[in-house]
Amino acid sequence: MYKSYPFIFCVISLLSIISCSSELDFDQADDIVLSPRIDADLVFFSLGTDTFIDVSIPDTTLVVRDTTRLEFLDDSFIRDNIREIEFTFQVDNSFLQSFSNRSIFLNGNGVPQYMLEFTVAPSPDGSSMRTTIVEQVNEIELEAILNSIQVANEIQLNTNGQFIDGVISLQSKALYSLEISDF
Amino acid sequence: MLKWQYIAVYLIAGVAYGQNKQLLYGVDDLPQSLLLNPGASYTYEAYFGVPVLSGISVGGGSSGVSVWDIFQEGGDINARIDTAIRDLDNKDVFTVNQQLELLSAGWLGRDEKTFYSAGIYQETDAIVYFPKDFALLAYDGNADFINSSFEFSDISFTAELISVYHFGINKKISKKLRLGARAKLYMSAANINSTNNEGFFRTRTTPEGPNFYTHEIVGANVTANTSGLTDDFKASRLVFSSNLGLGIDIGGTYDISNQLSVSASLLDVGFIAHGNDVQNYRFSGSFDLDGIELEFPALLAGQETTEYWEIFINEAETAVPFEDELEDSYVTLRPVKFNGALNYGFGTNLNGECDCTNKNGTRYTSHVGLHINAIKRPRSVLASATLYFDKSWWPFLKTKFTYTVDTFSKNNVGLLVSTKIKNFNFYLAGDNLLEYSDVSQARQLTLQAGMQVIMDSKN
Numbered sequence: 001m002y003k004s005y006p007f008i009f010c011v012i013s014l015l016s017i018i019s020c021s022s023e024l025d026f027d028q029a030d031d032i033v034l035s036p037r038i039d040a041d042l043v044f045f046s047l048g049t050d051t052f053i054d055v056s057i058p059d060t061t062l063v064v065r066d067t068t069r070l071e072f073l074d075d076s077f078i079r080d081n082i083r084e085i086e087f088t089f090q091v092d093n094s095f096l097q098s099f100s101n102r103s104i105f106l107n108g109n110g111v112p113q114y115m116l117e118f119t120v121a122p123s124p125d126g127s128s129m130r131t132t133i134v135e136q137v138n139e140i141e142l143e144a145i146l147n148s149i150q151v152a153n154e155i156q157l158n159t160n161g162q163f164i165d166g167v168i169s170l171q172s173k174a175l176y177s178l179e180i181s182d183f
Numbered sequence: 184m185l186k187w188q189y190i191a192v193y194l195i196a197g198v199a200y201g202q203n204k205q206l207l208y209g210v211d212d213l214p215q216s217l218l219l220n221p222g223a224s225y226t227y228e229a230y231f232g233v234p235v236l237s238g239i240s241v242g243g244g245s246s247g248v249s250v251w252d253i254f255q256e257g258g259d260i261n262a263r264i265d266t267a268i269r270d271l272d273n274k275d276v277f278t279v280n281q282q283l284e285l286l287s288a289g290w291l292g293r294d295e296k297t298f299y300s301a302g303i304y305q306e307t308d309a310i311v312y313f314p315k316d317f318a319l320l321a322y323d324g325n326a327d328f329i330n331s332s333f334e335f336s337d338i339s340f341t342a343e344l345i346s347v348y349h350f351g352i353n354k355k356i357s358k359k360l361r362l363g364a365r366a367k368l369y370m371s372a373a374n375i376n377s378t379n380n381e382g383f384f385r386t387r388t389t390p391e392g393p394n395f396y397t398h399e400i401v402g403a404n405v406t407a408n409t410s411g412l413t414d415d416f417k418a419s420r421l422v423f424s425s426n427l428g429l430g431i432d433i434g435g436t437y438d439i440s441n442q443l444s445v446s447a448s449l450l451d452v453g454f455i456a457h458g459n460d461v462q463n464y465r466f467s468g469s470f471d472l473d474g475i476e477l478e479f480p481a482l483l484a485g486q487e488t489t490e491y492w493e494i495f496i497n498e499a500e501t502a503v504p505f506e507d508e509l510e511d512s513y514v515t516l517r518p519v520k521f522n523g524a525l526n527y528g529f530g531t532n533l534n535g536e537c538d539c540t541n542k543n544g545t546r547y548t549s550h551v552g553l554h555i556n557a558i559k560r561p562r563s564v565l566a567s568a569t570l571y572f573d574k575s576w577w578p579f580l581k582t583k584f585t586y587t588v589d590t591f592s593k594n595n596v597g598l599l600v601s602t603k604i605k606n607f608n609f610y611l612a613g614d615n616l617l618e619y620s621d622v623s624q625a626r627q628l629t630l631q632a633g634m635q636v637i638m639d640s641k642n
Contacts, residue, residue, distance in 0.1 A: 022251055022623045028260040036324030039386065041474030044394040051479060066477040069492035090395070153477055172474070173395045175326060 034180040042087070042172040043068060043153060049165050052157060060159050067106070067152040074149045084177035085142060089133040091120045095166030098122040100156040103172075105148035114144040123166065203556045204240065205569040205585050206599040206612040207631060209446060209524050211546070212581065213601060213610060214289055214635060217300050219522060220448035221351045221363030222435035225298060226546060230608075231288040232635040238284035238304065244627030247275035247313065251623040268322055273315040273337045274563060281307040284633065285346075298353040300365075305421055308518065309342035310560055325386045329396070332383040335405045339561050341376040343515070344411075345369050345455070346421045351432070362435040369428035369517070371455045372420035373411035376515060378561040380405045382469075394473040400503050407464040408513045410457035428455030430517055441545050442528045451517040463509035470502040519559045526552035533575060549574045554585075565589065579603050585614065592627055599631075609634045 045066075052062045072078055093099060099120035105113050116135055123129040137145060155168065207215045211224045215238050232238065248267045253260065287302030316333040325333075351365030382403035386396050410426050430453020436446040475491045528547030550573045557566040566589065573583035583599040597614030611632045618625035 022621050023256045024250060024254040024623050025256045026254055028254060031260050032264065033261055034322055036321060037326035038324045039326040039329065039396070041394045041396050041398065041472065043475045043477050044392075044473065045477040045479070046393065047479065064479045066479045066489075068475050068477065069490075071492055088395070169392065171392065171394045176324075178324070 032181065032183070034178070036178050036180070038176040038178065040174060040176070042070075042174050043151065044169075044171045045153070046167060046169040047155070048167050052164060062157045062159065063154060065152055065154040067150055069150045071149060073105075073146060078176075078178075079146050080182070081178045081180045082142065082146065082176055083179050084175075085137050085145060086175040086177075087116060087133075087135045087137070088173050088175070089116075089118065089131075089135075090171045091131045092128045092169045093120050093131065093166065094123045094126055094128045095157070095164065095168060096122055096124075096126065096162055097157055097160060097164065099168060101170065102152075102154040102156070104152045104154065105145050106150045106152060107147055108149050110150075113148045114141055120168065126166065128167075203558070203565075203567050203587070203589075203629075204631065205554050205556060205567070205571065205587055206583055206597050206614060208522055208554055208556075209526060209550075209552070209571075210573065210581070210583060210599065210601065212603075212637070212639075213608070213633075214287065214300065214637070215610075215631075215633060217289065217298075217351060217353065217363070218304075218349075218365075218432075219450070220434035220436070220446055221300075221353055221365040221432050222361050222448065223353070223363065223446060224361060224436050224444075225353070227289075227637045227639040229288075229290040230635050230637045232284055232286065232302070232633070234286055235283065236633065237287045237302075237635045238282065238631070238633040240280070240282040240629070240631040242281070242627075242629030243279045244625075244629075245275070245277050246626065247271040249624045249626050251621070255623075265322070268315075268318050271313045271315060271318075273313060273334075275313040275315075276310055276560070276563075276565070277313070278310040279307070280309075287635070296355045299351070300353070301350040303346060303348050305344075305346045307342075307344050309340070310518075311340040311342075312337070312562055314338050320384075329386050329388055332385045335380040335382045335384070335403055336562075338380050338405060339378050341378060341515070341561060342374070343371060343376075343455075344373040344421070345371050346424075349432075359438040360435065361437075363433070365432040367430040367432065367451070367453060369430060369453065369455045370421070370424040371410060371426040371428065371457060371515075372418075372424055373409075373416065374426070374455070374457055374515060375407065375409045375412060376561075377405070377407040382467075389473070393476065396473070398472045400468070400470045402469055403467050403503055405466040408457065408461070408511075408515075409463070410459065410461045410513075412462065413460050425459045426455060426457045428515075428517070429453050434522075442547070444526045444528075445524065446526065447523040448521070450520040450522070452519055453517045455515050455517070456512065457515065458512040461510050461512060463506075463511050463513070465506045465509060466503065468503040470499055472499075521557045522554065524552055524554040526550055530574075533578075573599070583612075587614065595627070603637065606636050606638055607634065608637045 051064060091101065101120055102115055102117045104115045107113055118133045120131045121129050204219055207213060208219045210216050212226045214230045216223045248271060252267060253263055283305045285303045285305060289298060289300035291298050314337040316337045320333050348368040349365050351363060353363035355361050382401055384400050386398050389397050411420060430451050432448060432450045434448030436444055438444045475495060478489060480489050528550045530548035533546045533548055552571055554569040554571060557564050567587050569585050569587040571583055571585045575581045579602055581601045585597040587595040594617050595614055596616050598616060599610060599612035601608065601610035613630045615625060615627050618628060
């Protein structure tokens, strides 16, 4: 009746003997890095002739400006894990004048931390003229952006004494490259 | 780390189809077969299990990736994770199932045609579908998936810790037919689930403006329900919980001839109502975002700057609210299992000239057969087919060899060894034995063991 003991013992022993495992290294969990790239819209607007209220004044410089908070810049997850930002601006301009566009990143007290400025090409004939700007921010600039919590967009127009008529439309987006290693 | 620790990792925290007990199904001298088919044939008059040790079953597995695939020595773990994420799809599952019989007993009725069995067992069951879309979103971001949809339905998981009080009746209806049923009272100690989610997130290009993209959440309806997950979790809920459910198992065996029989069972047709210690989380609605539109109002009307960010947050929270303080009762269905088998017996009739248990029946030393198993899971049915050969070598020793094929494994070889010393029975069963040559690369392991006192008519 006890003849089965050796058999059971043999089965368990065989299982134990034949079973083995390749070497594993669970410490590699510390090396895991997620590198998502988030492509997201930023701000946009479309302004017509009536936006520039002083159109009757010849040869003057007109400036319009608006500000919005971007509170995600102050988020600790973003601050800890962001490695690169690439801004893309696309402006369609049917005015005969060129514009100067400034995107100014401000801290909570309204103090500028980083500014991105570019010229919007004029339309030669009233048709829509497209200007595209791609700006890769460097490490120092990135730190300045992460000190910001709001962005102001400023459009500057010099009438040059010419008649003002047209539409300027701005689109913008940012490509955020993250490296997440602390889980 | 020792190889047994890897096995433990698999069985305790891992991922497998522990609910397919092909090694125990149809083994007529083990009481556990009655839990897999309440209408199964049996060869004993009574049994009672050794408390807590009468039946232990643990299993874990992954349909698409092994521990070795990720944590092998050398190389770049991030490259391996990247490969795994791309190879897996939203039908790949990680499951774990564990059962522990706390009490079990069975006895033959006075009419010698009806067998009663009862007991209590504890069960842990979890299944997580690989959330492919959101794994990609977390790992890669959306930049490479513009105009692709990330489906919320990819988020699908359930996990529960329950105890089951059961009472079963197995009755010989005719010379050829045996039917059985088992009533079950479920007590849920803890539950979490999120299934049948709807909607998607997408970043869509918008050539006509107003901005580069529209980021849209469309028709989101994502819910996670929990019960019993309180800070003061008490194991006593396994003995008595106010989150109760009812269920039934049914099954039968039909002898086509002396040597050929068919059997089938349907298990855990039931539900659990969760009404206490409930917490729900819900994210629902639709929302589009094109970025923040600047209106330059100060210039136009001399007003203060518009609070765009606050407006955006308010609109988003209104359109796609995340509710985390809900306490809505909910019902979960138990994972229904189906078993079906065709069995052919041959060799010596162990009942000899006198068949004292199964009247006028025969009980052969050897059996071969085909066993089909299926379990209903939230997003799919996991099915398997098993060929088996079992043999009673001596009155005190029985073995069963199985070869199982399922969607994810085509080399699952299992072995059951059951021994009986006087009235004391001990069995040990394991499948995927070929995987034991390197358990770190195993995608599925299950082990079952138990001991009980069995009294058959000859004793």
